[in-house]
Amino acid sequence: MSFDDVPLWAAILVSALVLMGAVLTLIGAIGLTRMPSFYQRIHMPTLGTSFGAIGVLAASAILSTIGEERLIAHEFLIFIFVSVTTPVTLMLLARAALHRDRVEGSIEVPAVVVRPVDQ
Amino acid sequence: MSATILFWSIAVAQVLLAAAMVVTLYRLVIGPRAQDRVLSLDAMYVIAMLLLVTFGMRVGSVIYFEVALLIGLLGFVGTVALAKFLMRGEVIE
Numbered sequence: 231m232s233f234d235d236v237p238l239w240a241a242i243l244v245s246a247l248v249l250m251g252a253v254l255t256l257i258g259a260i261g262l263t264r265m266p267s268f269y270q271r272i273h274m275p276t277l278g279t280s281f282g283a284i285g286v287l288a289a290s291a292i293l294s295t296i297g298e299e300r301l302i303a304h305e306f307l308i309f310i311f312v313s314v315t316t317p318v319t320l321m322l323l324a325r326a327a328l329h330r331d332r333v334e335g336s337i338e339v340p341a342v343v344v345r346p347v348d349q
Numbered sequence: 350m351s352a353t354i355l356f357w358s359i360a361v362a363q364v365l366l367a368a369a370m371v372v373t374l375y376r377l378v379i380g381p382r383a384q385d386r387v388l389s390l391d392a393m394y395v396i397a398m399l400l401l402v403t404f405g406m407r408v409g410s411v412i413y414f415e416v417a418l419l420i421g422l423l424g425f426v427g428t429v430a431l432a433k434f435l436m437r438g439e440v441i442e
Contacts, residue, residue: 232352233351233352233355233356234351234352236351236352236355237351238350238351238354240351241350241351241352241354241355242354244355244358244406245354245355245358245359248358248359248362248403248406249358249361249362249365251362251399252361252362252363252365252366252369252399252403253365255365255366255369255395255396255399256365256366256368256369256372258369258392259368259369259370259372259373259392259396260369260372262372262373262376262388262389262392263372263373263375263376268382268384268385268388271376271385271388272388274392275388275391275392275395278369278392278395278396278399279395282395282399283395283399286362286399286402286403287399287402289406290402290403290405290406290414293355293406294406294409297409304414305402305414307418308398308402308414308417308418308421311418311421311422311425312395312398312421315421315425316395318425318429319391319425319428319429319432320388320391322428322429322432322433322436323384323387323388323391323428323432323435325432325436326384326432326433326435326436327382327384327435329435329436330382330383330384330435330436
């Protein structure tokens, strides 16, 4: 497959999608560097795993579908896998960080919440 | 015309993803605590996966897709193991 066979509208669509994905991933990475505390930083990589991955993987799927002239959607597999596993990993990481901060007695997180006994 | 558009947009996207990787590497180096380093490693494997997908778009080969899938799988397992280590102090109890 060469890029010359791709029609112009598909080239523009693929370019817009891949650039959108790359820019959003870069914004997420910059936020990961600039946010002041860990619990704010943990939100930022999700920009890359949600919209960044949507952009790049959809561009790749469209380009290979047009190149092969049949439906190729195996990039969908990566997207499903990433979007299922990212919340799991980030939740485990946040719980581990909370546990470490509580053990240390950090003032940034509240101590263990004691629920009132039912009346 | 469309070849030029595609070539340059994929090249620019690769440069942006590489810049994102460098920025994440900065957080990996300075990260004040262990959980910051694990978080930036987790972000870095996602960026590496997207970078491999763009390489596959440029070459038109399926092999890069398979490598990207493998990176996604192993990165998930690695991050879960590191988070568990941070929580408990051991991976397998």
